[in-house]
Amino acid sequence: GKEDPEEAFELIKTGEVETRIGASVAKGLTRFVGRKNSMATLMDALDRVKSGSGQVVGLVGEAGVGKSRLLLEMRNMLAQGEYRYLEGRCLQYGGSMVYLPILDILRSYFDIKEGDREFLIKKKMEEKILDLDEKLKGVLPPFQELLSLKVDDEGFTKLEPRERRERAFEAVRDLLIRVSQEKPLVLAVEDLHWIDKTSEEFLGYLIGWLANNGILLLLLYRPEYTHPWGSKSYYNSIVLNQLTTKSSAELVQAILEGAEVAPELRELILHRAGGNPLFMEEFTHSLLENGTIQRKEHQYVLSQKPGGVQVPDTIQGIIAARIDRLEDNLKRTMQVASVIGRDFAFRILQTITGMKEELKSHLINLQGLEFIYE
Ligand SMILES: Nc1ncnc2c1ncn2[C@@H]1O[C@H](COP(=O)(O)OP(=O)(O)OP(=O)(O)O)[C@@H](O)[C@H]1O
Ligand SMILES: [Mg+2]
Incomplete structure (x- = not known):
């Protein structure tokens, strides 16, 4: 062969890149409902x-x-x-x-x-x-x-x-x-x-x-x-329409497994996420990450009044917000990678971005955040 082997990374997620279900599988799927x-x-x-x-x-x-x-x-x-x-x-x-x-x-x-x-x-x-x-x-x-x-x-x-x-x-x-x-x-x-x-x-x-x-x-x-x-x-x-209220409630319980979900918290998620499973998952996880949801003994509860809980109001908003939270360099790497395509080779990316060692660390970071897979 004339070329050295290249390390290939697979981009699985830029906003809405298609293998989101693959990412969900990797994270562990929520129990299937409805x-x-x-x-x-x-x-x-x-x-x-x-x-x-x-x-x-x-x-x-x-x-x-x-x-x-x-x-x-x-x-x-x-x-x-x-x-x-x-x-x-x-x-x-x-x-x-x-x-x-x-x-x-x-x-x-x-x-x-x-x-x-x-x-x-x-x-x-x-x-x-x-x-x-x-x-x-x-x-x-x-x-x-x-x-x-x-x-x-x-x-x-x-x-x-x-x-x-x-x-x-x-x-x-x-x-x-x-x-x-x-x-x-x-x-x-x-x-x-x-x-x-x-x-x-x-x-x-x-x-x-x-x-x-x-x-x-x-x-x-x-x-x-x-x-x-x-x-x-x-x-x-x-x-496929939004999940029914019953299935949505089941889904919330499935996402927050291991303890009962306080009614007020369940209502908040059902109300704001509108029966969209992705939105329910992302919303719930973001509330867990920022401490709005807390576990008190046998129950998941809200740590603040539901009225004060901020949420981006569309799925796109949530995904865009996730990318927005990335550092600028990571964001740029993602953008370039998404232009190269679903599968991108490390060396092409290196040439285009002009980055050297730091590129590797960005990719590792992106991998950690589950935006890309190797
Ligand atoms: N009935 C369900 N029970 C449990 N989890 C679900 C259910 N439906 C969807 N989910 C979860 O919601 C997330 C989004 O679902 P999925 O990727 O299938 O959406 P999609 O309709 O294919 O969206 P897109 O048009 O963006 O491809 C996934 O993490 C999936 O596991
Ligand atoms: Mg899909």
């Missing part, structure tokens, strides 16, 4: 897929309401080995990165790791395809192109861009359908509201092929996103 009907609808869709009728289900709801968590809970309920699960993610500034979520799906299917050399990637793809079905060989050139590798088939490289794109769509479709014939395939696309145009068109195309295949396509997005597929008869959407 969402019984939504879960039942998902299980229903899964049953239909099992009997060979493909489904598209949208999980729609505002930031922090629990879309990713519901998906996670559903995955945990799937019988081991009975389904295959593949996931693609869209990123906040990923709109110009063509095929981003599709690439995630391919990489995870072919078990391609960050930093794998070109020859290894090609080998993994070829072996896996031939193993699955020799008839699929033709998908290799378009896949090589999608993954920015040197394409081995000259005929393919000479095609018009429009034809290559068509071949790419067909190739991904053929692979997914073939994979779903082994066992039902759950295909999730996270944060569709940030999807790039090409991937969106691909999903539209794939949806047209789902009817008789064992694929459950799950699309997670916020309500501001609208898409052209709503009219298909096998398109269902599950709207």
Whole structure:
């Protein structure tokens, strides 16, 4: 190889970067509450897929309401080995990165790791395809192109861009359908509201092929996103609203485990956080951190009058406030890192920021604050 290996850091959180659920998992998840009907609808869709009728289900709801968590809970309920699960993610500034979520799906299917050399990637793809079905060989050139590798088939490289794109769509479709014939395939696309145009068109195309295949396509997005597929008869959407008062109260108790929650405190959190689980978690933790919530023997209580408790009034506010509380240097590192992308290499960051040793300590700090993961 011509380059030295680089240390890679993964940026998991700049304001709203997509793997917040990953950060939640790392911190330890709050016990899952409510969402019984939504879960039942998902299980229903899964049953239909099992009997060979493909489904598209949208999980729609505002930031922090629990879309990713519901998906996670559903995955945990799937019988081991009975389904295959593949996931693609869209990123906040990923709109110009063509095929981003599709690439995630391919990489995870072919078990391609960050930093794998070109020859290894090609080998993994070829072996896996031939193993699955020799008839699929033709998908290799378009896949090589999608993954920015040197394409081995000259005929393919000479095609018009429009034809290559068509071949790419067909190739991904053929692979997914073939994979779903082994066992039902759950295909999730996270944060569709940030999807790039090409991937969106691909999903539209794939949806047209789902009817008789064992694929459950799950699309997670916020309500501001609208898409052209709503009219298909096998398109269902599950709207996640704020948690009910009962579930919210359960959630507060789950966050503040180990002791009973004083009614006044519970009311404050329910009232200010408006049934949004993320907001409840963040609000409660910030009150714990600044001493507003205290533990008195067997109870969590407020240390001041509820009227005087200050809260940023939106989720964005809370997240922005968290970033604001970072030192300036950390903030700058975060901003630069977020421009480089979800995965950023230490040396690129070093070049751009012009920082040396101190960069390392900032990154370690950011890691400690759970804004980035190595
Ligand atoms: N029903 C629930 N029970 C317990 N905790 C929950 C529940 N729903 C969500 N949470 C917690 O709330 C936080 C936010 O949830 P999640 O990340 O799923 O939101 P989201 O809808 O995917 O938001 P975004 O649109 O920003 O991706 C997570 O820490 C999650 O574990
Ligand atoms: Mg999410």
